[in-house]
Amino acid sequence: xxxxxxxxxxxxxxxxxxxxxxxxxxxxxxxxxxxxxxxxxxxxxxxxxxxxxxxxxxxxxxxxxxxxxxxxxxxxxxxxxxxxxxxxxxxxxxxxxxxxxxxxxxxxxxxxxxxxxxxxxxxxxxxxxxxxxxxxxxxxxxxxxxxxxxxxxxxxxxxxxxxxxxxxxxxxxxxxxxxxxxxxxxxxxxxxxxxxxxxxxxxxxxxxxxxxxxxxxxxxxxxxxxxxxxxxxxxxxxxxxxxxxxxxxxxxxxxxxxxxxxxx
Amino acid sequence: xxxxxxxxxxxxxxxxxxxxxxxxxxxxxxxxxxxxxxxxxxxxxxxxxxxxxxxxxxxxxxxxxxxxxxxxxxxxxxxxxxxxxxxxxxxxxxxxxxxxxxxxxxxxxxxxxxxxxxxxxxxxxxxxxxxxxxxxxxxxxxxxxxxxxxxxxxxxxxxxxxxxxxxxxxxxxxxxxxxxxxxxxxxxxxxxxxxxxxxxxxxxxxxxxxxxxxxxxxxxxxxxxxxxxxxxxxxxxxxxxxxxxxxxxxxxxxxxxxxxxxxxxxxxxxxxxxxxxxxxxxxxxxxxxxxxxxxxxxxxxxxxxxxxxxxxxxxxxxxxxxxxxxxxxxxxxxxxxxxxxxxxxxxxx
Numbered sequence: 001x002x003x004x005x006x007x008x009x010x011x012x013x014x015x016x017x018x019x020x021x022x023x024x025x026x027x028x029x030x031x032x033x034x035x036x037x038x039x040x041x042x043x044x045x046x047x048x049x050x051x052x053x054x055x056x057x058x059x060x061x062x063x064x065x066x067x068x069x070x071x072x073x074x075x076x077x078x079x080x081x082x083x084x085x086x087x088x089x090x091x092x093x094x095x096x097x098x099x100x101x102x103x104x105x106x107x108x109x110x111x112x113x114x115x116x117x118x119x120x121x122x123x124x125x126x127x128x129x130x131x132x133x134x135x136x137x138x139x140x141x142x143x144x145x146x147x148x149x150x151x152x153x154x155x156x157x158x159x160x161x162x163x164x165x166x167x168x169x170x171x172x173x174x175x176x177x178x179x180x181x182x183x184x185x186x187x188x189x190x191x192x193x194x195x196x197x198x199x200x201x202x203x204x205x206x207x208x209x210x211x212x213x214x215x216x217x218x219x220x221x222x223x224x225x226x227x228x229x230x231x232x233x234x235x236x237x238x239x240x241x242x243x244x245x246x247x248x249x250x251x252x253x254x255x256x257x258x259x260x261x262x263x264x
Numbered sequence: 265x266x267x268x269x270x271x272x273x274x275x276x277x278x279x280x281x282x283x284x285x286x287x288x289x290x291x292x293x294x295x296x297x298x299x300x301x302x303x304x305x306x307x308x309x310x311x312x313x314x315x316x317x318x319x320x321x322x323x324x325x326x327x328x329x330x331x332x333x334x335x336x337x338x339x340x341x342x343x344x345x346x347x348x349x350x351x352x353x354x355x356x357x358x359x360x361x362x363x364x365x366x367x368x369x370x371x372x373x374x375x376x377x378x379x380x381x382x383x384x385x386x387x388x389x390x391x392x393x394x395x396x397x398x399x400x401x402x403x404x405x406x407x408x409x410x411x412x413x414x415x416x417x418x419x420x421x422x423x424x425x426x427x428x429x430x431x432x433x434x435x436x437x438x439x440x441x442x443x444x445x446x447x448x449x450x451x452x453x454x455x456x457x458x459x460x461x462x463x464x465x466x467x468x469x470x471x472x473x474x475x476x477x478x479x480x481x482x483x484x485x486x487x488x489x490x491x492x493x494x495x496x497x498x499x500x501x502x503x504x505x506x507x508x509x510x511x512x513x514x515x516x517x518x519x520x521x522x523x524x525x526x527x528x529x530x531x532x533x534x535x536x537x538x539x540x541x542x543x544x545x546x547x548x549x550x551x552x553x554x555x556x557x558x559x560x561x562x563x564x565x566x567x568x569x570x571x572x573x574x575x576x577x578x579x580x581x582x583x584x585x586x587x588x589x590x591x592x593x594x595x596x597x598x599x600x601x602x603x604x605x606x607x608x609x610x611x612x613x
Contacts, residue, residue, distance in 0.1 A: 050508070050511060074512065085506040086505070088504050088559040089559055090559060094281055101499075101513050102513060104498065109494065109497060
C-alpha cells in the first residue's frame, strides 16, 4: 500500500498542500481533480519522493518513503507525466527499456537482460506499439508518444502508477485507450493508480475513488457518486454544473451549465 | 538521425539497440585505427626516418634500435611518440568530456569551453608564468587548479533548489567564461612581449612542449576518466531524457550529476594543463560518434574517447608537417577542420 498521511508541503510562505491523506489500495484507481494551483501535482510528486513534505509522512508498504533508496522506489512506484524531452534520437524500444533501469544489477553501467527485453516487448504489445518499436520517438504522433511513456512506466512493473494529466493533448479515442490500459493493469496485476485529470467525466468513468482538492486541501474523498455532486463541484470550481446519471454506464455525468452572454 | 537507425539495423537486423557486441566491435575497430594512427604518425615528420627500421624498433617498444641512428631513435622515442601519445590522451579526454557534457546538459552544443573550464586553466597558467616562470610543474599544476576552481565556481553558481539544472549550468558557465576572459585580457596587457607570445601559442593548443614526466599522468587521467564516465553511461542515457524522468526511473540524479561534472572537468583541466586550448574536439567528435553509432552513451562515450585520440593525432600531424620545419598550433588545425565540419553536421540535423 502507498499511503499519504496528513501531507503538508510548503514553499516558504506559500502552502501548496495541507493536511491531505490518501491511500492507494491494490486494484484501485484514484482520480485527483481540482482547479489549477490546487496542489494536485505537488501531492503526486510527494508520493514518489520527488518532493519532501514539510509535514506528515508517506508510507510505502508501511515503511517511511525516505527509508527506501531511489532505485527501490522506482521499482515500486512509476510516474507518467508529460512527454519527455527528446533532443537526442531514441527509438521507442530503447525509450521503453529505460523503465528497466531500476532493476539493473549494475545501475550506472550494464546491459539489458533477456528478461528486460521480454518485458519491454510485452508492454509494447499491451500498448499496441509493437509495429513502432524501431521508429524514433520523434516520428510518433502525440497520442503514440504518450502511450510510449505509459509503456515505459508499465515496463518498470511498479505496482503504483502515478499519472499526471496523462490525457491532456490526447484526442477522444486516445484518452479512452490510455485509461483502459491503466484499468487493465490495475485489474490484472492488482496495481494501483493515481490519476490527476481535468476531465471530470473521465474520472467518473474510470476511477474507483475520487479526491477533490482546492487550494492545497482535500475537500472530499470517496466514490465518484459521493464526490461528483453539483454542490461540491460548484464550491471547488465556482461553476454551475448539472450532474445526472450517464444513460449507458449509470455513473455520474457532469455537464457544465454556462450562461453565455452575448454582447451586441 | 536516420543514419543512426540505419547503421543500427545493419548491425543487428531489425533490432537497432546498442548491444554489448556492437560496442565491442566499434571500440575494437576504433582501437585498431588508433594504433595504426600512432604508428603512421610516428613515421611522418620534418625529419625523414627509414620506414623498415622505424617499424621494427616500434614493434620492439623501443628496446632495440633496429638500425636507427642514435639521433633518429631519440627523435622517434623521445620526441614523436611522447607527443603522439599526448595527442591521443588530450583528444580522448576532450572528446569524452564533451560527450558527457552534451548528455548531462541535454544540449548537443555543450562543450568543455562553454563552462569556463579552459579559461580557468588559462588563468592558472598565467599565474604560473608570472610567479613561477622557471618551474616545469608550475604551469600544469596551476592550470589544473584553475580548472578545478572554475568548475567549483560554475557549480556553486548554478546550484538552485533542485540542484544544478542544465539551464543554470550553462548560464553559470557563460558568466564564468566571460569573466575569466576579461581577467586574461587584463593580465596579458601586463605581460612582457616574449611571455605573451609563448602564452598565446599555448592558448591556441600546443603539443610541442610535451613533458615526459607529465605524460603518464595525462594518459592515466584520460583512461581513468573515460572508464569512470562510461560507468555512468546508463544513468546518462536516462538523464538525456530529462532529470525528472531520470529521477522517477531510479537515477540518483544529484550524485551522478556531480560525478559527471567533476570527472569531465578534471579531464578538460588535465588536457588544457598539458597542451592549452585544443578546440572543437569536445564538440565535433561526440557528434560524429552519435551520428554513426547512436546516442547510447554506453557506446558513444568509449568510442568518442578513441575517436578523439584519432582526431587530435591527425590534426597534430598536420600541424607539425604542413609548414615544416615550422609548426602551427594544433588548436588552429582542429578549428580549421572542426568548424566547417560542425557547420556541415548542423545542416544535416
